[in-house]
Amino acid sequence: xxxxxxxxxxxxxxxxxxxxxxxxxxxxxxxxxxxxxxxxxxxxxxxxxxxxxxxxxxxxxxxxxxxxxxxxxxxxxxxxxxxxxxxxxxxxxxxxxxxxxxxxxxxxxxxxxxxxxxxxxxxxxxxxxxxxxxxxxxxxxxxxxxxxxxxxxxxxxxxxxxxxxxxxxxxxxxxxxxxxxxxxxxxxxxxxxxxxxxxxxxxxxxxxxxxxxxxxxxxxxxxxxxxxxxxxxxxxxxxxxxxxxxxxxxxxxxxxxxxxxxxxxxxxxxxxxxxxxxxxxxxxxxxxxxxxxxxxxxxxxxxxxxxxxxxxxxxxxx
Numbered sequence: 001x002x003x004x005x006x007x008x009x010x011x012x013x014x015x016x017x018x019x020x021x022x023x024x025x026x027x028x029x030x031x032x033x034x035x036x037x038x039x040x041x042x043x044x045x046x047x048x049x050x051x052x053x054x055x056x057x058x059x060x061x062x063x064x065x066x067x068x069x070x071x072x073x074x075x076x077x078x079x080x081x082x083x084x085x086x087x088x089x090x091x092x093x094x095x096x097x098x099x100x101x102x103x104x105x106x107x108x109x110x111x112x113x114x115x116x117x118x119x120x121x122x123x124x125x126x127x128x129x130x131x132x133x134x135x136x137x138x139x140x141x142x143x144x145x146x147x148x149x150x151x152x153x154x155x156x157x158x159x160x161x162x163x164x165x166x167x168x169x170x171x172x173x174x175x176x177x178x179x180x181x182x183x184x185x186x187x188x189x190x191x192x193x194x195x196x197x198x199x200x201x202x203x204x205x206x207x208x209x210x211x212x213x214x215x216x217x218x219x220x221x222x223x224x225x226x227x228x229x230x231x232x233x234x235x236x237x238x239x240x241x242x243x244x245x246x247x248x249x250x251x252x253x254x255x256x257x258x259x260x261x262x263x264x265x266x267x268x269x270x271x272x273x274x275x276x277x278x279x280x281x282x283x284x285x286x287x288x289x290x291x292x293x294x295x296x297x298x299x300x301x302x303x304x305x306x307x308x309x310x311x312x313x314x315x316x317x318x
Contacts, residue, residue, distance in 0.1 A: 032237050040235050041248035043175040045289040048250070051274070051282045061221040061279050064111035068213050075219035076108060078189040078278065082168055082259065093137035096150055100131055119211050170260035172271045175289060182234040182242070183273065187256035189219065190227030190279060199225055228254040231275070255280060269295030 032040070062077040069076050079101040085094040107113040135150035168185035175181070189195075198217035202210065209215050219225070230253060233246040246252050259276030266272065270287040277283070 032243055036237065037243070037245055037248060040237065040243070041245050043177070043289060044233075044235075044245075044249045045287070046250060046285040047288050049284045049286060051284055053281070059279070063109055066107055066110055066113050066117045068116040069108065072213055072216050072219040074189050074191065074221050074223045075216075075225075078225070078256070084170075088134065089136055091137070095137050096133075096135040098133040098135070100133070103131070117213055119213055119216075168257050168260045168276075170262055170273065172262040172273070174262070174271050174273070174287060176270055179236050181236075182232075183260050183262075183275075184232040184234065185257035185260065185275075186229045186232055187227050187254070188229075189223055189225040190254070190256045191222045191224035193222050193224055195219060195223040195225050227256055230254055231257055251285075267297060269297060 062073040065073050065076045081101055082099040084097050086097065087093060088095040088097070102108050106117075108117065131154065134153045134156055136153045138149045138151040140146070140148040167188075169182065171180045171182045173180055195217070198219075202217060230246055231251060232244040233249060233251050234242040235245050236242050255275065256278045257275045258278045259282075260273060261276075262271045262273040264271055265284070266286060268287075270289065272285060272287045274284050275282060
């Protein structure tokens with residue numbers, strides 16, 4: 001077929017294909033260059049410090065579980081929950097957000113329970129059996145028996161979001177530039193045998209069948225389900241996109257994290273953070289990067305006892 005005749009017959013189709021390819025290329029997220037990533041990473045310097053284990057601490061890979069859940073004990077032990085404090089409604093008081101995996105009062109971790117546990121209502125749609133809670137601060141009292149009161153505002157959560165799985169996520173301004181960074185836990189079950197094929201089959205199975213844990217594949221301590229994925233450390237670039245630079249700042253190790261908390265632990269004006277890991281030691285990361293801005297540090301003192309004056313602490317430079 002002559003080229004001119006071919007183009008006259010298929011020109012519209014070829015034009016459409018070229019337009020689709022061009023739009024696809026334009027829609028791809030841009031990645032920063034190696035130099036740009038190195039520039040972003042230079043703002044962060046973290047020193048990992050092992051958290052001492054309590055005396056008599058015994059390490060274990062799985063938790064005691066309901067007898068009917070024994071065959072998937074590694075799966076159950078990997079499922080997490082989370083809680084965080086934040087001023088959600090902007091009233092100057094800290095509210096409480098709780099992420100659950102199983103319903104309140106579940107006998108999941110009762111090794112002496114009887115009967116058969118009922119699994120999540122929809123494994124194929126990744127909906128957990130618990131519910132996330134949003135509790136807004138409603139008042140507090142002091143005195144000999146201090147207390148705080150919260151009111152349930154969980155209805156403010158979208159129904160789908162209120163039933164999503166909760167692992168660990170934290171955000172904070174870790175380099176003092178006024179822009180939040182985010183740390184995300186990505187690992188699930190750390191072991192030696194890849195069980196993703198079984199999990200994939202599980203996700204496409206009949207939900208009615210999977211409500212009985214005895215019909216599940218075995219997920220034992222040797223099982224591995226994304227257990228060697230490193231945590232992510234997201235930093236915003238100059239174009240407003242966030243990129244994971246964990247490997248560039250010493251956070252690229254393979255750990256299964258189930259809790260992340262940040263605070264100025266050493267009182268030097270920047271945020272440090274802790275990773276609470278599953279099946280291995282938790283780690284405190286001290287923020288040793290040079291500060292970009294000055295900070296105001298307040299040393300709060302309790303009232304002194306009768307006849308005794310509080311001893312002022314050594315001043316810190318701003």
